[in-house]
Amino acid sequence: MYTNAIKHDPTDHVFYSNRSGCYVALGKYAESLTDAETCIKMNPLWYKGYVRKAQVFEAQKKWRPMLGAYNEGLECCPGNKMLEKGVEFASEKIEDEPAPPLPPKPKPKPQKKVVEMTKQQKYAKSLMDDPEIAEYFKDESFKKKISACYNDPNLAMREAEADPRVKRIFEVLMKKQQQLVQKGEEAGPETMPMPKPRKDSGERPKFPKLYPPVHKKEKEDLITKQLKAKKKKEEDEKKAEEERIKNLVPPDV
Numbered sequence: 001m002y003t004n005a006i007k008h009d010p011t012d013h014v015f016y017s018n019r020s021g022c023y024v025a026l027g028k029y030a031e032s033l034t035d036a037e038t039c040i041k042m043n044p045l046w047y048k049g050y051v052r053k054a055q056v057f058e059a060q061k062k063w064r065p066m067l068g069a070y071n072e073g074l075e076c077c078p079g080n081k082m083l084e085k086g087v088e089f090a091s092e093k094i095e096d097e098p099a100p101p102l103p104p105k106p107k108p109k110p111q112k113k114v115v116e117m118t119k120q121q122k123y124a125k126s127l128m129d130d131p132e133i134a135e136y137f138k139d140e141s142f143k144k145k146i147s148a149c150y151n152d153p154n155l156a157m158r159e160a161e162a163d164p165r166v167k168r169i170f171e172v173l174m175k176k177q178q179q180l181v182q183k184g185e186e187a188g189p190e191t192m193p194m195p196k197p198r199k200d201s202g203e204r205p206k207f208p209k210l211y212p213p214v215h216k217k218e219k220e221d222l223i224t225k226q227l228k229a230k231k232k233k234e235e236d237e238k239k240a241e242e243e244r245i246k247n248l249v250p251p252d253v
């Protein structure tokens with residue numbers, strides 16, 4: 001019904017207000033909000049447009065935007081009882097809201113343990129840096145021979161005389177050991193300090209501040225224009241009434 005009325009007269013803000021109320025009852029909140037804002041734009045001095053806007057948020061239990069709509073209305077219609085009651089109602093609903101839950105504490109990341117290499121592991125790693133020796137260790141029987149030599153110094157001496165590969169390995173090991181002693185690493189490498197885990201601040205999430213009404217400058221210009229038009233209309237009506245009374249008085253005889 002109101003849609004047809006708007007087609008016949010799209011300049012009547014009351015039609016948009018009434019259709020906004022119908023849309024709220026049908027659960028069409030987006031359409032209702034659009035009509036309410038159109039009504040406010042067409043006549044920002046009429047309190048009902050702000051009430052319709054607040055009703056959209058009330059139906060969705062969005063108390064903070066609802067409070068913002070009523071406050072927006074009071075800026076243009078100060079002292080309006082219906083808007084003031086709406087502010088009180090929305091404020092009570094916000095106070096009754098339960099406190100939002102704190103965000104869950106982040107799970108601590110697993111810390112990598114610093115494993116200190118033994119001298120034997122450090123020597124073995126230094127051996128594998130040599131391409132020639134790395135090729136030796138592809139032979140499984142040779143790897144077993146070297147392992148046996150680590151546990152038996154006498155066997156190591158005999159194998160070094162019999163196998164030039166073993167002799168080459170011991171030469172490299174002796175050289176690497178001398179380099180480590182010169183660098184002061186004989187006692188073992190230093191470990192890196194563990195990073196300190198972050199402490200949870202425990203602060204509650206902050207709500208964003210209510211934003212000011214949109215199109216405020218445009219609304220102020222429209223209000224000023226309508227006030228001037230209203231004042232001019234009153235002056236014209238007053239002059240017309242004086243002229244009418246003057247014509248009713250008979251001329252002096």
